[in-house]
Amino acid sequence: MFRGWELAFKLELTGFGLLAIIVRSDNGDPMTVPSPLPRKQFASDNYAGITPQAWDAMAQANHGHAPAYGDDAWTARAADMIRELFETDCEVFFAFNGTAANSMALAALCQSYHSILCHEISHIETDECGAPEFFSNGTKLLLLPGADGKLGPDVVEHAVKRRSDVHYPKPRVVSITQSTEMGTVYSLDELDRLGETARRLGLTFHMDGARFGNAVVRLGVKPSEITWRRGVDVLCFGGTKMGMAVGEAIVFFRKDLAQEFEYRCKQAGQLSSKMRFLAAPWIGMLQDDAWLKHAKHANACADRLSSGLSALPQVKLMAPTQANAVFATLPEAAIRTLKEKGWRFYTFIGNGGARFMCAWDTSENDVDALLALKPDCVVYTAQAETRPMEAIEQMSKILAAGINIAATSMVWLVAPRQADDWLRVPLEQACETGDASLYVNGIDPGYSGDTEVHSALSLVTRARSITVQEIFDYGNYDDFEFTGKAMGFGMTPDDDPPMLFLPGVITSMWGGPVRNLAQQLGVELDEIRQRAEPWYTQERIECKMATVEPGQMAAARFAVEGVRNGVPVITMEHINRLTVTAGPDWDYPPDNHIGVHRVVVEGDPRVELNTHVSHPVLDSTDAGCISTAARVVNAIDWICRAPKGLIAIEDIPQAELIRGLMW
Numbered sequence: 325m326f327r328g329w330e331l332a333f334k335l336e337l338t339g340f341g342l343l344a345i346i347v348r349s350d351n352g353d354p355m356t357v358p359s360p361l362p363r364k365q366f367a368s369d370n371y372a373g374i375t376p377q378a379w380d381a382m383a384q385a386n387h388g389h390a391p392a393y394g395d396d397a398w399t400a401r402a403a404d405m406i407r408e409l410f411e412t413d414c415e416v417f418f419a420f421n422g423t424a425a426n427s428m429a430l431a432a433l434c435q436s437y438h439s440i441l442c443h444e445i446s447h448i449e450t451d452e453c454g455a456p457e458f459f460s461n462g463t464k465l466l467l468l469p470g471a472d473g474k475l476g477p478d479v480v481e482h483a484v485k486r487r488s489d490v491h492y493p494k495p496r497v498v499s500i501t502q503s504t505e506m507g508t509v510y511s512l513d514e515l516d517r518l519g520e521t522a523r524r525l526g527l528t529f530h531m532d533g534a535r536f537g538n539a540v541v542r543l544g545v546k547p548s549e550i551t552w553r554r555g556v557d558v559l560c561f562g563g564t565k566m567g568m569a570v571g572e573a574i575v576f577f578r579k580d581l582a583q584e585f586e587y588r589c590k591q592a593g594q595l596s597s598k599m600r601f602l603a604a605p606w607i608g609m610l611q612d613d614a615w616l617k618h619a620k621h622a623n624a625c626a627d628r629l630s631s632g633l634s635a636l637p638q639v640k641l642m643a644p645t646q647a648n649a650v651f652a653t654l655p656e657a658a659i660r661t662l663k664e665k666g667w668r669f670y671t672f673i674g675n676g677g678a679r680f681m682c683a684w685d686t687s688e689n690d691v692d693a694l695l696a697l698k699p700d701c702v703v704y705t706a707q708a709e710t711r712p713m714e715a716i717e718q719m720s721k722i723l724a725a726g727i728n729i730a731a732t733s734m735v736w737l738v739a740p741r742q743a744d745d746w747l748r749v750p751l752e753q754a755c756e757t758g759d760a761s762l763y764v765n766g767i768d769p770g771y772s773g774d775t776e777v778h779s780a781l782s783l784v785t786r787a788r789s790i791t792v793q794e795i796f797d798y799g800n801y802d803d804f805e806f807t808g809k810a811m812g813f814g815m816t817p818d819d820d821p822p823m824l825f826l827p828g829v830i831t832s833m834w835g836g837p838v839r840n841l842a843q844q845l846g847v848e849l850d851e852i853r854q855r856a857e858p859w860y861t862q863e864r865i866e867c868k869m870a871t872v873e874p875g876q877m878a879a880a881r882f883a884v885e886g887v888r889n890g891v892p893v894i895t896m897e898h899i900n901r902l903t904v905t906a907g908p909d910w911d912y913p914p915d916n917h918i919g920v921h922r923v924v925v926e927g928d929p930r931v932e933l934n935t936h937v938s939h940p941v942l943d944s945t946d947a948g949c950i951s952t953a954a955r956v957v958n959a960i961d962w963i964c965r966a967p968k969g970l971i972a973i974e975d976i977p978q979a980e981l982i983r984g985l986m987w
Contacts (some may be wrong), residue, residue, distance in 0.1 A: 325433065330876075351817045364690045367668040369535075369648065372683035374605075375567035375618060381608030382569070383718040385600045392419070398600035399669065405610045406561070406573055411548045415582035417574040419594040422534050423452045425560040428588045430497060431460035432581060434530045438496035439464045439484050440530075443475050443507050444959035447532055448921045450673075459592065464493040472643045473506030474514065477521040479846035484525045498522050499530040503539045505673065506642070507626070507649030511537070512549065519555020528581065529555050532570075534562035537619035538647035552577035557620075562984035563606060566615050567684040569601040586718040618684035625682040627690050632695040633680075637702050637718070653677040662697060700964045701728040703956060705766075707806060708733035716750055721858050723754035723762060728963050730956045732766025738773070739836035740764070740970035746901070748970065755968045763963050763971040766952050772921035772935065773837040773896055775974045780923045780931045781845075787927035789892065790841070795899045795911055798921035801945040807869075811880045811900060814857060814870050824882055825901065830854040834884040834896045841894055842886055849886045849894075856882035859907040867902050890959075958985070 337455040365371050374382075390396040395760075395927040403416040419425040426448050430440055438457065442448055448456050448633075457463055468479045475498070484495045491638040500518065503509045510518075531551065533539075536559070540547055551559050558581060561573040576582035589595045596602050609615040630645035634650050642651040659671065659678060680694070702722050708715035708731075715734055722729055735752075736743050740762075751762055767773065773792050781787060801807060808814065812822030824830055831854045842849050859879035865872040872878045879901040886894035899910045913920035917936050925931040939947040962980040963971065 332388075337884055345926060350441055360389035361668075361895070362666065362704055362868075363670040363693070364686060366671055366680040366682065366686075366690075366694065369565045369622070369681050369683035371668075372567065372685050374569050375614065375684055376607035376608065377611070377614040378568045379396075379608075381604040381606075382601055390600050392597045392599070393595055393760035394599035394603075396600045396603075399603040402509055402573075402603035402606040402610075403621050406575060407609060409547055410551060410575065410577070411535075411546070412577060413579070415576040415579050415585070416544050417576075417582070417585060417589055417601060418596070418606075419572050419574060419589065419592075420596070421454050421564065422447070422532070422560060422562055422572050422600070424594050425574050426452065426499075426530075426532055426590060427455040427459040428528060428585070428592055428594065429558050429560055429574050429576075430456045432585055433530065434460050434589060435491060435496070436461040436462040436463055436884040439466045439493035440497045440499055441466050441468055441475070441495055441527070442482055442499040443468060443470055443501070443505070445473055446499065446501055447505060447534065448499060450505070455485045459588075463496075466493070466495065470731050472508040473501070473504030474508060474510060475500055475518065476514075477517045480518065480521050480527075481525065485528070492501075495525070495527060497530050499532060501532040503535045503542070503647035503649070506651055507647050507679075508643050509542050509646040510550070512543070512545070512554065514676035515550055515556075522555055528557045528578075529719050530734075531556045531559045533559050533649055533902070534565055535610035535616050535619075535649075536561055537566050539877050540622055541616050541620040541623060541960075551575075556582060563609070563682075566609065567618055567829045568605040568609065568885070570604060571605060573606065579584055599759070619648070622682045622684055622686060625686040625688065626650050628688060629680055629682065629691045629694065630727075632691065635721055636695075636698055637725075637727065648682045650682075650771060651677055652680070662694075664933045665697060666693060667697075675744035698725060699727055701730055701960050704729050704731035704733055705953075706733055709735060710806065712747065715768045716747065719762065720750050721750065723760040724757040726758040728760050728960075728966075729762045730764070730954055730960050731957055734764050735767045736836060737762070737764035737970065738973075740972055741971075742839045744834035752970060755970065759968045760966055761961055761963050761966045761971055763956070763966075763976075765955050765959075765973055767837075771951075771955055772923060774841075775978070776921065776923045776933055776935060777841060780925045780933050782820065783931050784925055784927040784929060786843075787925050789894070789926045791895045791897065791898045791922075791924045791926075793899065793911065793920070793922040793924075795913050795922065796945070796948075797902070797904060799865075799868070800870050800943045802868050804870045811875045813880070813902060814872050815858075815877045816875055817858075817860065822877075822880075823879070825856045825858070825922070828854070830856060830882050830884055838884050838886040838894050838896060840972070847886075847888065847893065849888055850890075852884060853888045854882065854884050856880070859910075863905075863906045863908060865903050865906070871900060878902045879910070881907065881910055919948070955981070 406416050407414055407661050440463060442465055449465050451465055466483055468475055468483055470476055470479060480498055521531055557578045559575040561575055565569040626645050626648045630650045633639050634641050638655045640653045642653060670679045719729055736747055755762060777790060777792060810823045814823055831852055835852045840854055858877045860875055861872055861878035862874055864874060865878050881899045883895055883897035885892035901907055914934055921935040923933045937946050937947040937951045958981045959976055962976055
């Protein structure tokens, strides 16, 4: 027999690298208790331990003997403190947990033929295993919808009035959760309207207050202001989630509803023989407003987590963060990675997504450790040219969160130093804020206008002009919605000009690379101009890109020219067809290739580079897309090590783009 245990603990490393707590009795015999989790978690505030105030109060109640079954001074004092807190005379009972508290309270308000109106994701519906129906001998829960986990007076009234015949379970109670299962908080006005509706329709008003303290501090009001002064008849006041070991308080503001409630507690196994240990923690928590201080801290941690999560790419908050819970949708890969790294959080609570719950002992370091698992780099390939402001906002959000971006979108940034202020400045500011880098290279198809030109120029002693061409049969390119429409395929001469033929559009997209190359060459251009020319078919053309009827455009030739002394010296030209017979007088790829990316330097000597990409299975247009993506993906490692800011291709050492490609 052990004579007692020392209040001394020794921390030892187990074979798994975790801490085990070795407790020794006063005769030296060891008892090894389970190790705590290696980090604080966000699955539930039930994971947290007991607050110092609750623990100390229990320790004080542990001295000597006291009457049993709630006849002790601790229980009486705790009940009186709750009455003082709510500024009204009320009946107070203590139960072990929230399910029992809710179920017994609701059973006291109903007969078996009654119904309880509640939200469709309320705790009494989704997380109490049918206990409210069981304890009330069959009272039915009628589930109602509502945004952000809240009930509105209109849906309550509709549920009451839609039927009144004897075949329908008679509505008797409206039950809400404060704060809700989505982490939101009912406002004073919302409670007023619900309370008025309940009184007018003859309903009693029940509040599940498992996280009542978090709602109180968020609203900044006295507890009475969001309970009985707003028409609430019964409150199940949560103690466990605020930092107690066990213990909920069932508070009847309408004392007549508590008639013989003590018998329900006894019959349900909720009349603790040593009630003082349920009651004493309430004294510790209510003294000096410790419960509110802890709730305020938990809310602040949730705010911090919410702000951090909302700044991450592909993360969207599902509801406003108003208490100590954050609900967000995360990519499946992110959820999987977090769980693989040992983080625990729920994905079955509320309306789906992920729930992160902060507790009284959650720290800012815990929040930051979770947020630190963000990606190093995001590959951004979303269509940006037709929605530039939205893309800037998305990219800025990612960069400001400290995440680098490698992108094929936003072609104006292929030459970032040439980009206009409206585009460049907000992204530079986001890079500065997040200490992150942005690299965009996804045009023609990400090399012909820069590196291929550099290679060709390095082979001459003097250059008189440079021409960069993309000459491609786009018939198998399945992108009519953007590329096809932008180039005008399928349009007639009577239609409005396609996007690329509008004044300034071609210059805005390819003028930057032209200016950038001129700057690198030390050439001062007189002007940059554009030209565009359509070709209309006389025959019907059917291809993957589009079906083109006679008289409609089936080929386009357009270019940006950097002009010096009236002569184009730098030209970037596109010749794009839907069939080899279209635009027969224009240049073709050599050797019957479907397409070519060509650089021609007229100089000493003349240099011509023709680049063809292919694939053993895929079409050459798909191979071109792969090469564009490869150009970005291969740069990720260097981008993550690069100085913050906007990166151009000339900033990246070329050896960094090929490292590790052969194995």
